[in-house]
Amino acid sequence: MRKKILISGILILVAGQYLLFLLNYHSKDSAVESILLNNLALFFNLKNSFVLAWTLPFFVLLTFRRFDSVEFVFFMVFLSIALLVAIRGAFNFRYSLTILPICIFAFFYLVNKNLPASPSIIFIVSFIPLLFLYFQMVYTVQPDSFNKWLSFRLNIQRYSYSRSFYPHDIYLALQQPPYSSQVFLVNNLPGFYYYTPCKGYYYWAPNDRYFTNHGYENLFENRTDMEVYSVLTNKLNCKYIFTLHSYNKLNTRFESFLNKYCTLVLTSRYGDYEVYGITGYRVIGENHK
Amino acid sequence: MKIYLVLFVELLFIGVIFNFIIATWLFRFKLFKAFECLLYAFPVALAIIGLMLYYLFIIAGGLPSWVYIFVICLFFIILYLFSYRLHIPLLHAVVLSLKGLNNKSAKKKIFILITGILIIWMAYDLVRSAFIYPLMNHDCLEYALMAKHYALHCSFDFVKHPFIESNYFYYVGLHAPAFPLLGSFEQLINQIFGIQSDLFFRLLTVFPGIFILLVLAYHLNSINPAYSMTGICALFFTGSFNYLIYDYHIDMYRISLVCVAFICMLYVFHLKNYNGFLLFGFIAGLQAHAHTLGLFIGLIEFFWLILLIRWPLRNKLVTGIFAFILFLAGGAVHYIIDSIAGTGWLFKLI
Numbered sequence: 001m002r003k004k005i006l007i008s009g010i011l012i013l014v015a016g017q018y019l020l021f022l023l024n025y026h027s028k029d030s031a032v033e034s035i036l037l038n039n040l041a042l043f044f045n046l047k048n049s050f051v052l053a054w055t056l057p058f059f060v061l062l063t064f065r066r067f068d069s070v071e072f073v074f075f076m077v078f079l080s081i082a083l084l085v086a087i088r089g090a091f092n093f094r095y096s097l098t099i100l101p102i103c104i105f106a107f108f109y110l111v112n113k114n115l116p117a118s119p120s121i122i123f124i125v126s127f128i129p130l131l132f133l134y135f136q137m138v139y140t141v142q143p144d145s146f147n148k149w150l151s152f153r154l155n156i157q158r159y160s161y162s163r164s165f166y167p168h169d170i171y172l173a174l175q176q177p178p179y180s181s182q183v184f185l186v187n188n189l190p191g192f193y194y195y196t197p198c199k200g201y202y203y204w205a206p207n208d209r210y211f212t213n214h215g216y217e218n219l220f221e222n223r224t225d226m227e228v229y230s231v232l233t234n235k236l237n238c239k240y241i242f243t244l245h246s247y248n249k250l251n252t253r254f255e256s257f258l259n260k261y262c263t264l265v266l267t268s269r270y271g272d273y274e275v276y277g278i279t280g281y282r283v284i285g286e287n288h289k
Numbered sequence: 290m291k292i293y294l295v296l297f298v299e300l301l302f303i304g305v306i307f308n309f310i311i312a313t314w315l316f317r318f319k320l321f322k323a324f325e326c327l328l329y330a331f332p333v334a335l336a337i338i339g340l341m342l343y344y345l346f347i348i349a350g351g352l353p354s355w356v357y358i359f360v361i362c363l364f365f366i367i368l369y370l371f372s373y374r375l376h377i378p379l380l381h382a383v384v385l386s387l388k389g390l391n392n393k394s395a396k397k398k399i400f401i402l403i404t405g406i407l408i409i410w411m412a413y414d415l416v417r418s419a420f421i422y423p424l425m426n427h428d429c430l431e432y433a434l435m436a437k438h439y440a441l442h443c444s445f446d447f448v449k450h451p452f453i454e455s456n457y458f459y460y461v462g463l464h465a466p467a468f469p470l471l472g473s474f475e476q477l478i479n480q481i482f483g484i485q486s487d488l489f490f491r492l493l494t495v496f497p498g499i500f501i502l503l504v505l506a507y508h509l510n511s512i513n514p515a516y517s518m519t520g521i522c523a524l525f526f527t528g529s530f531n532y533l534i535y536d537y538h539i540d541m542y543r544i545s546l547v548c549v550a551f552i553c554m555l556y557v558f559h560l561k562n563y564n565g566f567l568l569f570g571f572i573a574g575l576q577a578h579a580h581t582l583g584l585f586i587g588l589i590e591f592f593w594l595i596l597l598i599r600w601p602l603r604n605k606l607v608t609g610i611f612a613f614i615l616f617l618a619g620g621a622v623h624y625i626i627d628s629i630a631g632t633g634w635l636f637k638l639i
Contacts, residue, residue, distance in 0.1 A: 073554075080593065094533065108516040211459030
């Protein structure tokens with residue numbers, strides 16, 4: 001009987017894990033999937049959660065009647081924080097990581113409470129998460145190799161954040177004349193301020209806001225391109241725009257302005273950092289909105 | 290070479306001396322076990338440095354850099370004078386707990402050894418990475434910029450628009466400045482020694498991250514050492530956690546304080562320790578001072594603790610009020626002042 005329960009448990013676990021992989025890597029972007037992957041990321045998003053965190057609610061349901069007062073407080077606080085993150089913190093994946101260590105502890109604690117502490121159980125409970133974790137990591141790094149059972153390439157450097165985006169060449173150039181004494185419009189790149197002595201007004205293309213000592217203002221909204229040119233050159237005294245190529249596409253007017261009225265003067269070999277000179281050659285005689 | 294020497298002295302003072310002084314104070318409260326006091330003291334010591342700079346910059350801004358370092362060191366010396374009698378008992382208790390490892394079975398010892406090797410390997414790779422790669426993460430660069438700004442002027446002002454005139458940078462962050470102020474601590478020391486470095490600031494991701502792994506390993510070890518090994522692998526290799534522990538960010542620092550506050554809350558509930566409740570209030574305040582999410586988590590913890598702890602109502606309310614005052618003093622008060630006299634905090638439309 002115990003063997004049957006154990007085998008059924010393992011089969012349910014494998015089936016559940018397979019469904020979880022499908023949810024994460026072959027999602028159809030439905031509303032339910034969005035809630036599971038964003039709001040309930042702590043339990044269902046494999047990038048942000050412990051690989052077996054989805055089993056935690058089941059263990060809690062199995063055990064809550066046997067909770068003592070400390071365990072009750074533990075899980076009430078844990079669930080309250082999980083609820084807070086689910087409701088208010090879903091927009092940022094980092095918030096669900098806040099209680100990830102507590103979630104991992106809770107899993108093993110509840111497993112230990114519900115299952116007998118025999119060597120075979122301990123071995124299975126220690127080994128299975130590592131196995132699922134390995135497949136998850138291999139799939140994350142090399143999705144095509146998911147079906148390759150004997151993939152021994154575990155490259156931590158590739159798994160970690162890529163460090164190839166530090167544009168030290170462009171920062172070095174900006175420290176020299178003529179850039180070092182000029183004012184820039186900086187498209188949400190704080191490295192500009194940290195690594196160069198230049199001045200730059202902070203701008204964020206998707207919400208079209210630039211920031212001054214009076215707060216923020218919209219740049220393109222309710223302005224023609226000529227008026228935008230005037231704001232940049234006369235009001236803000238900007239000669240250059242420092243941006244990331246991938247950020248340009250987040251605002252079509254911004255991208256269009258760069259293509260029509262600016263000249264690309266610097267690019268970085270690392271990442272896609274760009275410096276545009278606000279030349280405005282084509283501004284004279286035109287009146288575009 | 291000078292940079293590494295200064296970094297070594299910084300780590301020696303904070304990681305060893307200040308850590309040990311705070312550990313003896315935690316030992317006083319008779320809440321945590323001896324080894325846990327040594328462990329939890331690290332993020333608490335860091336947070337206290339950030340908190341002290343916060344109050345010093347507000348109350349006595351504009352003084353020379355060495356004054357602030359001197360006051361912080363003086364503070365820890367005073368703490369030491371009130372706690373030096375506990376050093377030997379603490380060390381004795383730690384040695385006894387480590388000797389207890391001898392009583393474990395061979396299998397458990399093997400798993401403890403494997404866990405230890407894994408943590409050392411992870412720590413080595415993290416520290417090596419921190420020495421090689423510069424600050425690149427968007428948010429962390431903003432914190433580093435503000436760290437330099439606070440240290441340059443040796444002041445912290447509540448302003449509606451945090452616009453820096455020297456480079457036109459506008460700081461959009463709304464969290465309390467604990468993390469940037471730790472960067473300011475390094476910058477103040479840099480000013481004294483005439484060096485330029487942000488190595489200590491980079492290591493503020495690494496060391497709290499290692500702390501989180503150690504805490505998880507320690508508590509899972511109490512269930513089963515095999516789970517400890519699996520648990521730290523699961524934590525370290527979770528994609529986003531791995532990304533954040535390698536890429537410099539505030540998260541490891543704030544999560545380390547969340548862990549300490551959570552554990553403190555559980556101990557207070559279990560031991561029904563009145564002084565422990567006050568300590569929890571202060572640590573929850575430090576947690577709030579690190580990040581806005583810490584503030585809300587602290588309030589959640591307060592709520593459940595006061596609701597469920599089995600004390601007479603009067604005792605609950607009186608201790609709760611004092612603990613809440615300490616919660617505010619520990620850093621949560623920043624959000625009240627910022628809402629009224631500063632940026633407007635969450636009420637600001639960004």
